[in-house]
Amino acid sequence: MSRVRLHLGSGDKHWPLWVNVDAHGEPDVVSDCKKLPFDTDYADEIQAIHFIEHIARMSVDNMLMDWHRVLKRGGKLVVELPCLNKMAQHIVDGNKNIRMTTLGIFGDPRDKKPGMMHQWAWTKEELSETMRNVGFKDVTVLEPVFHHAVRDMRIEAIKP
Numbered sequence: 001m002s003r004v005r006l007h008l009g010s011g012d013k014h015w016p017l018w019v020n021v022d023a024h025g026e027p028d029v030v031s032d033c034k035k036l037p038f039d040t041d042y043a044d045e046i047q048a049i050h051f052i053e054h055i056a057r058m059s060v061d062n063m064l065m066d067w068h069r070v071l072k073r074g075g076k077l078v079v080e081l082p083c084l085n086k087m088a089q090h091i092v093d094g095n096k097n098i099r100m101t102t103l104g105i106f107g108d109p110r111d112k113k114p115g116m117m118h119q120w121a122w123t124k125e126e127l128s129e130t131m132r133n134v135g136f137k138d139v140t141v142l143e144p145v146f147h148h149a150v151r152d153m154r155i156e157a158i159k160p
Helices: 057-070 084-092 102-106 124-133
Strands: 005-008 019-022 043-049 071-082 137-142 152-158
Touching (some): 043 057, 057 071, 071 124, 084 102
Parallel strands (some): 005 019, 043 071
Antiparallel strands (some): 071 152
């Protein structure tokens, strides 16, 4: 039996052997990633890389509950995004590189694609707690695999 893996907010980054999902472009499934068109207990893994920061804070709990619904028992959620803890430390330390500070917080205003500005800057503690509150377990903060380790975070969690 093959594993079902969802790549949410895929944009123009098509991952082979994954179901790429986005509201724009040419993904495998065109959908708003806040409310997925999949059955309950459908997927073994969900990854959302640099996606959550583009969603309004008041919508994230419901979105995470829907992702929890779609995951099978024992399924894994992986998210990567800018880490406010790290960006704030860069600012305090006097780092003038806006890619490590303000662009990570607000997004890049030069990017004219819809929805590309950031809606919330997450601390590792706030996002971990939010994930636990919607039912995820074994929530672990790790170094990111994609983008900038000095700015970003990776959080992995399991649906019990």
